[in-house]
Each structure stands twice: as C-alpha cells, then as structure tokens.
Amino acid sequence: MIAIPSIPGFLREPNGPIGKPVNRVDGRKKVTGDAHYAAEFTLPDLAHGCIVSSAIARGRITRIDTAAALALPGVIHIFTHENRPSLAWFDRKWKDDDAPKGSPFRPLYDAEIHHALQPVALVIAESFELARYAARLVHIEYEVAPHQTNLRANRANTFTPGKDKGGFQPPPKPRGNPEQAFLDSPVQVDVEFTQAAEYHNPMEMHATTVLHHDDGTLTVHDKTQGAQNCHTYVCNVFGLPKSAVRVMSPFVGGAFGSGLRPQHQLFMAMLAATQLKRSVRVELSRPQMFSFGHRPETIQRVALGADRDGTLRALIHEAVQESSRNENYVEIVVNWSGQQYTCDNVRLDYKLSRLDVHTPQDQRAPGAATGVPALEIAMDELACKLGMDPVELRLKNYAETDPNTGNPFSSKELRACFQHGAERFGWAKRTPAPRSMREGRELIGWGMAAGVWDAMQGQAAAKAVLGVDGKLVVSSATADIGTGTYTVMTQIAADVLGLPIEEVTFCLGDSSLPTAPIEGGSWTVSTVGSAVKAVCDRVRSQLVTLAGKLDNSPLKGVAEADVLFADGHLIVRNDRSRRLSITDVMRGSGTLSIEEEARALPYLLARARHTFATHSAVFVEVRVDEDLGTIRVARVVSAIAAGRIINPKTARSQIQGAVVWGIGMGLEEEAFTDHRLGRVMNHDYAEYHVPVNADVPEIDVLFVEEHDDMVNALGAKGVGEIGIVGVPAAIANAIHHATGVRVRDFPITLDKVLAGLR
Amino acid sequence: MRSFTYARADSAADAVGRAGASGTAFVAGGTNLLDLMKADVVHPERLVDISRLPLDRIEDTAEGGLRLGALARNADTAYDERVQTRYPMLSKAILAGASAQLRNMATNGGNLLQRTRCYYFYDTATPCNKREPGSGCGAIGGVNRIHAILGASDQCIAVHPSDLCVALAALEAVVQVTGPEGERSIPFAEFHRLPGDRPEIDTVLRPGDLITAIDLPAKGFAEHSTYLKIRDRASYAFALVSVAAGLEMDGGTVRDARLALGGVAHKPWRDPEAEAALIGKPATPDQFRGAARVLLRDAKGHEHNSFKIELAERAIVRALTEAAERKGAPRP
Numbered sequence A: 001m002i003a004i005p006s007i008p009g010f011l012r013e014p015n016g017p018i019g020k021p022v023n024r025v026d027g028r029k030k031v032t033g034d035a036h037y038a039a040e041f042t043l044p045d046l047a048h049g050c051i052v053s054s055a056i057a058r059g060r061i062t063r064i065d066t067a068a069a070l071a072l073p074g075v076i077h078i079f080t081h082e083n084r085p086s087l088a089w090f091d092r093k094w095k096d097d098d099a100p101k102g103s104p105f106r107p108l109y110d111a112e113i114h115h116a117l118q119p120v121a122l123v124i125a126e127s128f129e130l131a132r133y134a135a136r137l138v139h140i141e142y143e144v145a146p147h148q149t150n151l152r153a154n155r156a157n158t159f160t161p162g163k164d165k166g167g168f169q170p171p172p173k174p175r176g177n178p179e180q181a182f183l184d185s186p187v188q189v190d191v192e193f194t195q196a197a198e199y200h201n202p203m204e205m206h207a208t209t210v211l212h213h214d215d216g217t218l219t220v221h222d223k224t225q226g227a228q229n230c231h232t233y234v235c236n237v238f239g240l241p242k243s244a245v246r247v248m249s250p251f252v253g254g255a256f257g258s259g260l261r262p263q264h265q266l267f268m269a270m271l272a273a274t275q276l277k278r279s280v281r282v283e284l285s286r287p288q289m290f291s292f293g294h295r296p297e298t299i300q301r302v303a304l305g306a307d308r309d310g311t312l313r314a315l316i317h318e319a320v321q322e323s324s325r326n327e328n329y330v331e332i333v334v335n336w337s338g339q340q341y342t343c344d345n346v347r348l349d350y351k352l353s354r355l356d357v358h359t360p361q362d363q364r365a366p367g368a369a370t371g372v373p374a375l376e377i378a379m380d381e382l383a384c385k386l387g388m389d390p391v392e393l394r395l396k397n398y399a400e401t402d403p404n405t406g407n408p409f410s411s412k413e414l415r416a417c418f419q420h421g422a423e424r425f426g427w428a429k430r431t432p433a434p435r436s437m438r439e440g441r442e443l444i445g446w447g448m449a450a451g452v453w454d455a456m457q458g459q460a461a462a463k464a465v466l467g468v469d470g471k472l473v474v475s476s477a478t479a480d481i482g483t484g485t486y487t488v489m490t491q492i493a494a495d496v497l498g499l500p501i502e503e504v505t506f507c508l509g510d511s512s513l514p515t516a517p518i519e520g521g522s523w524t525v526s527t528v529g530s531a532v533k534a535v536c537d538r539v540r541s542q543l544v545t546l547a548g549k550l551d552n553s554p555l556k557g558v559a560e561a562d563v564l565f566a567d568g569h570l571i572v573r574n575d576r577s578r579r580l581s582i583t584d585v586m587r588g589s590g591t592l593s594i595e596e597e598a599r600a601l602p603y604l605l606a607r608a609r610h611t612f613a614t615h616s617a618v619f620v621e622v623r624v625d626e627d628l629g630t631i632r633v634a635r636v637v638s639a640i641a642a643g644r645i646i647n648p649k650t651a652r653s654q655i656q657g658a659v660v661w662g663i664g665m666g667l668e669e670e671a672f673t674d675h676r677l678g679r680v681m682n683h684d685y686a687e688y689h690v691p692v693n694a695d696v697p698e699i700d701v702l703f704v705e706e707h708d709d710m711v712n713a714l715g716a717k718g719v720g721e722i723g724i725v726g727v728p729a730a731i732a733n734a735i736h737h738a739t740g741v742r743v744r745d746f747p748i749t750l751d752k753v754l755a756g757l758r
Numbered sequence B: 001m002r003s004f005t006y007a008r009a010d011s012a013a014d015a016v017g018r019a020g021a022s023g024t025a026f027v028a029g030g031t032n033l034l035d036l037m038k039a040d041v042v043h044p045e046r047l048v049d050i051s052r053l054p055l056d057r058i059e060d061t062a063e064g065g066l067r068l069g070a071l072a073r074n075a076d077t078a079y080d081e082r083v084q085t086r087y088p089m090l091s092k093a094i095l096a097g098a099s100a101q102l103r104n105m106a107t108n109g110g111n112l113l114q115r116t117r118c119y120y121f122y123d124t125a126t127p128c129n130k131r132e133p134g135s136g137c138g139a140i141g142g143v144n145r146i147h148a149i150l151g152a153s154d155q156c157i158a159v160h161p162s163d164l165c166v167a168l169a170a171l172e173a174v175v176q177v178t179g180p181e182g183e184r185s186i187p188f189a190e191f192h193r194l195p196g197d198r199p200e201i202d203t204v205l206r207p208g209d210l211i212t213a214i215d216l217p218a219k220g221f222a223e224h225s226t227y228l229k230i231r232d233r234a235s236y237a238f239a240l241v242s243v244a245a246g247l248e249m250d251g252g253t254v255r256d257a258r259l260a261l262g263g264v265a266h267k268p269w270r271d272p273e274a275e276a277a278l279i280g281k282p283a284t285p286d287q288f289r290g291a292a293r294v295l296l297r298d299a300k301g302h303e304h305n306s307f308k309i310e311l312a313e314r315a316i317v318r319a320l321t322e323a324a325e326r327k328g329a330p331r332p
C-alpha cells in the first residue's frame, strides 16, 4: 500500500481533482429536471395508491367498510388487515439494516392501532385523484384504548436500553465519584433541558413506484438511503427471490435519515403490485410524512461542578428519550459529554420511555444534535458563573485523549477550530456581560459552542470498468441524498487514475450494484470512497503491468510506485518525458476493458485503539428585539475539522445546510402533539416551521487542516452531520449573551425569551 | 378528489346567478380554496371561476379614496403606486403575508374570505365546530399557540389569519358586494363576525354574494402609519400578533388614531375606546401602553397562547411609536 501524502488536498496526484471545488456532476440533470425521483417513473398501466391513516392513537379497528369506495368506477382494490395476503411471519424477516431491537412495525398486520396516522388501508385506483377520494370514503370504526404520548408525564416510567441498535453504544460506566465531586465543587451548574420532537420533512415526500414487467420481475423505484436494504426487506417480507426484484434510487430529494429504513409506502406499493400484478405508485402526503420516524423528544439534566479556575470536577449528564412500544430506538445522546472534556468524575445515563408513537428514526446527527447542545449550554452557564470566556473554559478542559476510553484520537484539530473560528468571527471583541452589546432596539448576542460527531467507516464494495476509450465507470450500491456522493466518488476515481472528471461516471442507487451499506452517519465518503479508491488502485496496477509488457514501452521495468497518473497518461515520476496514454496501453495490449471489483474494510486494529471523530466550533451572532423578543441569527462562523476535504464545495454545502437546520432546531422546529388525541397537529409545511431564506444569514464555513492516516485510505472523515451539532447551543448561548435570558427548551421561540424580558 | 363541476363566469351578474345553487363556491386565485378541497375540509359541488372577471382594477374614487378590485392580485395591490404612497400600511401588510408566489396568485376578495389556519380545522380526523358544527372545538384544551385571545367563544377560538384585513380594518375600508338581492356596501368592521355559537360562519356574506371591490376612504394615514407583524420566522408564517397603526399628528399630539390587531381574534380587532384614549394625548409610550391595555382589556389566554397578551401590548407600543416617528410615505 502506498502511503498517503500528508498534504491536504490531494490523494494520489498533486494535480488530481481531490480537494478541488468540483461542481456537482449531477448538477445539470437536477436543474434541467433530468434527474428522476421515485414518484416520477411510470409504465402505461400504472395504478395509484393512497394510504388511509388512522384517526386514533391507540386501540383497534372494529369495522372497515370499503363498499362506498369500491363502488366508485376506477377503484381497483382496497387492501386492509382483513384481506391482506399472508406474509412473512417472523420478526427477523421484517428487520432491516437500521432496525433497533424489537418487533418492526408491519403495515396492515392486524386490527391493532399503535400510533396516530398509522396506515390502516391502501386504496388502489386508476388515478391518484380517485384513489385519494376513495380513501376518504373508507369508513373505519375504532375501539379507542387509552394512550400515552406525553414524555413529560412519562419521564419517570423508564428503562435502560442495552446495545439495541447498530452503531449505538450504551454510556460508559461512571468514573470517580461524580455526585460527591459535584457537591464539593465551588462552582456548580445543574440544569434541565427539553428538546421537542422534530420530523425530517425532506422536500421530496416518501414515494415508491413499482414497475411490474411482463416477465413478472419488479423494478422498485423507492425513496431510500439504501437500495439494498430495501431490496432485502421486500424479498424477505414478500418471499421473493432476489433476482425477481431490483430496487433503484438514483436520486433522492433529501432524506436526513428518514430513508434509512424501508418505510411503509414501500411495503404498500409492493403489496399492491405483487397482488394485482400491476405497476403501482404510492406516495405519502405531507401530513403522512408525520406518520413515521422522527427525532425523539428528549429531557436532559446536565450538572457540572468546577473549581474556580474552571477545571471541571464533576460532570453528570442524564437523558430520557421517547421510543415506541414495539422497538427500542436508541441514539448516543450523553456519551459525547464524557468524551469532549477532561473530567475525573463523570456519570452518564441514558433511558428510554415507551410511548404510543411510531418508532423514532435517526435524524441528522442523531443524539449528538440533542445531547451535545445540552452540554454546551451548561458549559456556557458555567463560563458565566466563573466569569470566564467560554472558549477559554473549553480549552482549559480540552481532552487530548478520549476520556471515555483512554484512547488517543486518530486526529483532533478542535483547538484549531476554536482558534480560526474565533479569529474569523472577531470573538476577541466580545464584551462578556449579557445585554452589553446593542444596536438601537436590537440586543446583540455572541455565543459559541463546540460540536463532535463520530468518524465511522463500514464495509463496501465497488466495481470499476475501464474501457478501451479511456472512459471509466465505477459503481457501488450507495446513495446520494443530495450530499454529493456522485461527485465525490467521481473525484476519487478520477484522482487515482489521473483521468479528467468527464471521463468518469459513477453509478449508485441500484440494488444490483456491488454491496454498500445504507447512506448515513457521515460514513459514505469513508466507506464507499475507500472501496472506490481500492478498486481504482487495482485498475491502476493492471495498467502499469500492461504498460510494462508493451514492445518498446517507455515504462518497461518501472515499478508501480514510480508511475504517476495524470491527464489520462501513465508517467514515469522522475522522467516525465517517459509516458503512455491509457488508451494506448489498452489498445497496444489488445485490452478491450479492465474490470475489477474490490472491497474496503475499516482499519480494524487502528479503530480498536483510537477514537475517530470530527469536531467543530460554531460562533453565532443573534439580534434580539429588546421589546418583542423576536430573534434573528445575523451571522454564523462554523469551523470544521474533518480530515481531508475531498470537495470543498460540496462539503461547504453540507455544513451550510446543517447550519440552516441548526437554526431550525434552535429556533423553530417543533411537532405539537395534542396529547388528548395522541396526534401531531401541525403536520404541514405552513405550520411546522423550518427556516426560510429570510431566516438564514451569511454562513461562513472554514475547514481546518487535519491530517489523519488512520481513519481510512482517504484521510477523510465525512461532513454530513458535524455541521448541525454545535449550532442550537451556540444560538442559545448567543441569546443569553444578548438578553440575559437563558432558555433551555428547544426550539427557542420568541415567547420563551419574552417571558424573561419582562 | 371529489367530483365537482367547473364553470367560468363571464360577468359579475352571471357569477351571482350561477352561485344561487347551494354547494357552489367562487374560485379566484384558488390559493386557499383548492388547498381546503384537497384536504377535504370543504367540498363544493360546483366551482364558478371568477378569476377572469374585469374586477381587477385599482381606481380612484370620487370621494378621493381608492377602489381596489376584488380580483386585483395581492401583489399588484401592494405594489400599486397609489397604494404605496397613500396607504403605505396596507402595502406593508400585504407584503408581510404569505410568499411572493402566493401573493401573485391571491386576490383581494379571496384574502378577505380565507379560512382560519387552526390545525384542527385542517385535520378531518379531529373535532372542529367550524368545519363540522357540533363536533366540538379541538383547540380548546388542545394545541392553541396560534389561537385567539379576544372575542372567542366556548365554541371556537380560531383567528382570522389575514394581514391585509388588519390594515383594511384600521383604514375603515368598505366592502362592495353584489348578490342575489342587489348591491350593498359593508363597513369593514361589520364584515367578519365573531364565532359565537355559529363558528362555521366567518362573515356576514350571504350565499351567492360576490365581492366586487374594496373601497378605501380618502384618509390613508400615509404620514404616520405602519404595519408590524410578529411571527415565528422572518417570512412565510402567519402572524402571532400583528398591528396596523395609523396616526394623525399635530406636533407631538395625536389628532386621530386607528389601531387594529391581527392574529388575536376571529376578525381584525378594533375598539373605538382604545383609539379615543389616544386622541388629544401626547404621543408617548405610556399613552400608547394605556391604549393597548384598553384594546386588550378583555383578553384571555389559553394553555399555549397567553404570551400573546403581553406580546400584543408591546407590539402596539412599538407600532404606535414607529407610526408617530414616521414622516412621509416610506416605501415598504
């Protein structure tokens, strides 16, 4: 294996595309409407489905009357629990790659209602409008059972989950004597935080189009972050041979975690297509986007004890989160608190409370976006009590090694994030006292927070085919949910083989491609990118071998390490006049194509002995109207340490998008549940608020240099999630600095600030 | 979608004639009606498309006011130069609402008749007296952050969501209507109703009534007026509280005053006593606060919206302060 040059920017070749702000290779398709999404595929006999959602939160269906709906000309069939075919019986058949411990939800399984908006019937008709109308004529009677949807009312009714989901680690055992150390600390903060439930609400609603071909095979266009995950699921549930189904998702209109598990519209469309032997589309309505998966509501307590010089003596972080009755959805909420700062006395505690809701679902930086802000606000409160600068307090307790495990970090340039972020923001000009900065009637607040996220890697395979024309096609069954996977993978392949970007095509979103895991956790560059690099390295070796064998080859006898690949050529590193084009090598050797497949694994040994994480420092300016309490984020600087940045343009977009969401988390997003009905009431874009353009200021993103030879062969960590983590806390801290009002209840709507301004 | 018939009216009389049959609805911009039909909240059997009737002009009136055609688009109204210079608070109010795309479609008449944004009204699986009389009010005891603090009943606590209407109330506009029984003029204060025990009825219009125009009186408070909208995000959100304020100043003394609140009741909220409390008094925050307290004297909050009472008071003081300071007719 060739060592990676420890220069940020390039991987194999100094002038390669890695590290360059390459435009999205799929950009043109997207802006011209040439990128097709799950609900846009069709066949002439396509039938349309509309799901009927439960009107109650818990109980059972006592009667379903479909007569009026079926009487409409053009209504083809109505599926309910009463007439569904018998399907897979065992829980494991319904499991998917992101399923937590428990019994997965099975649509139309029986008469039981487990949560509001549960799908209870599927109407299939010749047109969408008809299906929707008929769905309203389906008459359902229920026997209502009492439900619990209120986490605050059930916060004591908890249990401690185990390692109940892939990627989840229960909190480490307590260290030291945190309770006593807290009591003994001269400076204390002991506060409670609440975080509202949030829904993913990608722009594209979940949809599945199943195309039923004449030979009985099915092409399933699904909105998913894992075509193979859905492929396995539908084959298991419907008892189909793998070869009979192909799941495709070449374009996904945002997902943020909502597509990590097969969602019920996939089941519904498959049910109808297999039963009716027709092509079928099922698309959820916006309100139905509130019928599955969400960032769970959370209640947290953070207690910090410190010496007067700011040294942390005690750290206690407890969280209670909602899950469903059928599954233990877990995410890492509190563990980060033991990792971010050095402290000898730490207790971290994480519990679940079961409610009558659908199972929550990973949402951008799951756990970290909830837990780290609680810690980071508490740190700000501590800084205030100590009369210490918040950055200085964080540096004072900076963890050089991971305090949870004692292991070193593979790399950690958080200090540089603080320094460069603060410089860019102008932090030094901050006057520490709350309400000390203003302009007219606007109180100005400057706040900051740190962020952290895991730098994970899974296993993936990739295939490469190099044609005699010098064009390269690389493929892997990963997804691009708008993140830039197409572009970044293209860059990696082009870099390794010294090809112009235009000569490389990357294929994804197809279950028939080489194995790749679900796209989540910011691990796709690391996981799939490593496989792309591995497979292109093989092609590279092949080319060197072939070139050496050619008659009169200028590369005869040259070792692979001494060949560099650039501009479609193989070039002898120390004598650049000795070169051959890739096409000449192919033609000269009579090779029509080179095909390789490779699999990349994480560096397991290094992984066992190190902690791998991305870090951030976020600086925010808010403006708060001193009379009205209205809050405006005026400026954000986000400094990120995430290893090598493969594409600063797409990476920047990821961070900016995450900051926008952080603004939403901090100030706007909240699902309002009517606990009498057990139902989210603001289930549309008009009343479930996400930031609009007018809410979003200039977002300044900077990537600090970070070298990491251990994280993977690319030295890159992934940036999909780190961008959101510190933002809500930085906003809350800025609001406190502006107003002196401390709000610990997200989102911070103006009424909560107003209450303190009185 | 339920089946309905569609016909295009070729004159106002034709529209009124067609609307006689029950189950008929006019459609103008369609930005509210079509949404409600898709959500199965309303289900007209007949749609009469009035959008091409020649009621889209904005014209000077003999009394020195301005006549806004019922079918003039919200955007065209807001950017009309006469509206901008003579009735800046109206222009500002319109531009504070919805989004550019919606304002391009939405008509003035449709804006008056838009329905509440109460969550329960939109969700047919929940009780709502406005949608289904007698089914109960989901918002009382439920999720009611965006609901009324004034003029509500034990049947309904919904608010009228319009921004435009708040300014029209403050300006004492007059709604021109033609209906089966001929033409009539409805003063703005009488146009919208309070919910009482008939929350399903929003206005005093009778079946078949067509709004043809909205008349603005000559007095536009152009020199000292404003529209202040407070909402949960900077754009594309309905008002938690909004204030239309117009003053006539004599040095530092208030000679005439208009004050209307949005986002707090089933109709734009005005009270002549609150305005009287300002007239002849110095334009000071204390005076403004006093007037606010008169306007809000019967305010009553629910579980999630009590903050609106204090917010409204502060917003009134701010709006009146801005109006008093303002000179000339600023462009929005």
Ligand SMILES: Cc1cc2nc3c(=O)[nH]c(=O)nc-3n(C[C@H](O)[C@H](O)[C@H](O)COP(=O)(O)OP(=O)(O)OC[C@H]3O[C@@H](n4cnc5c(N)ncnc54)[C@H](O)[C@@H]3O)c2cc1C
Binding pocket: A686, B025, B026, B027, B028, B029, B030, B031, B032, B033, B034, B035, B050, B070, B071, B074, B096, B097, B098, B099, B102, B105, B106, B107, B108, B109, B110, B111, B112, B113, B114, B161, B162, B163, B164, B209, B210, B211, B212, B236, B237, B238, B239
């Ligand atoms: C997401 C969203 C956000 C919005 N935000 C705001 C906001 O912040 N502030 C705000 O003020 N508004 C807001 N609106 C509402 C918008 O202003 C209204 O939907 C619009 O004004 C309605 O006008 P229209 O012409 O489209 O009416 P239509 O939808 O065509 O009709 C609405 C009703 O009026 C009746 N009608 C229409 N014209 C006449 C007439 N001439 N005579 C008799 N009856 C008539 C129709 O029969 C129907 O019942 C928002 C709307 C949406 C969808």
Ligand code: SF4
Binding pocket: B116, B118, B119, B120, B121, B127, B128, B129, B130, B131, B136, B137, B138, B139, B140, B155, B156, B157, B158, B199
């Ligand atoms: S407030 Fe009015 S509109 Fe809302 S649920 Fe109650 S009756 Fe219906």
